[in-house]
Amino acid sequence: MKLPNVSISFVWVVLTCGLITLLIIVGNLTILGLNRPTIPTPTEVNWTEFQKGRLLLDQYGCGGCHIVPGLSKARGRVGPSLKNIHEQMFIAGVVANNSSNLAQWIQNPQSLAPGTAMPNLEVTEEHSRLMANYLMTPPREGVADWLRALGSEREEKVTDPLRH
Numbered sequence: 001m002k003l004p005n006v007s008i009s010f011v012w013v014v015l016t017c018g019l020i021t022l023l024i025i026v027g028n029l030t031i032l033g034l035n036r037p038t039i040p041t042p043t044e045v046n047w048t049e050f051q052k053g054r055l056l057l058d059q060y061g062c063g064g065c066h067i068v069p070g071l072s073k074a075r076g077r078v079g080p081s082l083k084n085i086h087e088q089m090f091i092a093g094v095v096a097n098n099s100s101n102l103a104q105w106i107q108n109p110q111s112l113a114p115g116t117a118m119p120n121l122e123v124t125e126e127h128s129r130l131m132a133n134y135l136m137t138p139p140r141e142g143v144a145d146w147l148r149a150l151g152s153e154r155e156e157k158v159t160d161p162l163r164h
């Protein structure tokens with residue numbers, strides 16, 4: 001029996017199209033879902049580090065240029081607001097937003113975006129990690145209560161970032 005070449009190539013075309021469609025779907029899922037920063041739950045948060053990160057953002061004077069969540073006096077408008085930065089896909093529009101890229105940005109913005117207006121503030125590796133972690137730790141419902149349960153002393157120092 002004569003199977004025409006045409007139908008064999010047709011099968012290949014269908015298979016290739018199917019494969020391409022599959023790759024596009026998987027690719028989109030990766031971009032939309034898997035690449036999103038993972039948000040820790042309250043019990044996964046290291047609250048001592050969280051507190052340190054907030055303090056460091058104050059000490060390095062990030063608030064001179066940025067609105068910083070959890071620091072009511074940080075109202076700078078030189079750069080973008082850092083409130084809800086955990087929801088952003090990119091940092092300064094150039095690299096994927098995740099804790100390690102954010103820490104790198106804080107430590108050396110020019111290494112990711114040469115010519116950016118954000119200055120290199122000589123932040124140590126450890127400090128940039130703590131600040132990045134703080135910024136990537138959004139409080140969610142119930143966190144304020146959770147903090148209150150930790151005691152009044154902590155409550156004063158650690159405020160709910162999104163409520164400021």
Ligand code: HEC
Nearest residue numbers: 060061062065078079080090091092093106116117118119
């Ligand atoms: C002298 C002003 C200045 C200071 C101080 C400063 N920044 Fe920035 N920052 C900027 C500017 C301007 C940008 C926008 C850069 C760009 O888009 O290229 C920026 C961008 C950023 C971004 C990316 C924001 C986004 O929406 O993508 C982060 C995160 C950031 N800064 C964190 C910090 C932290 C943390 C500190 C303190 C350690 C700090 N900045 C101190 C000026 C400053």
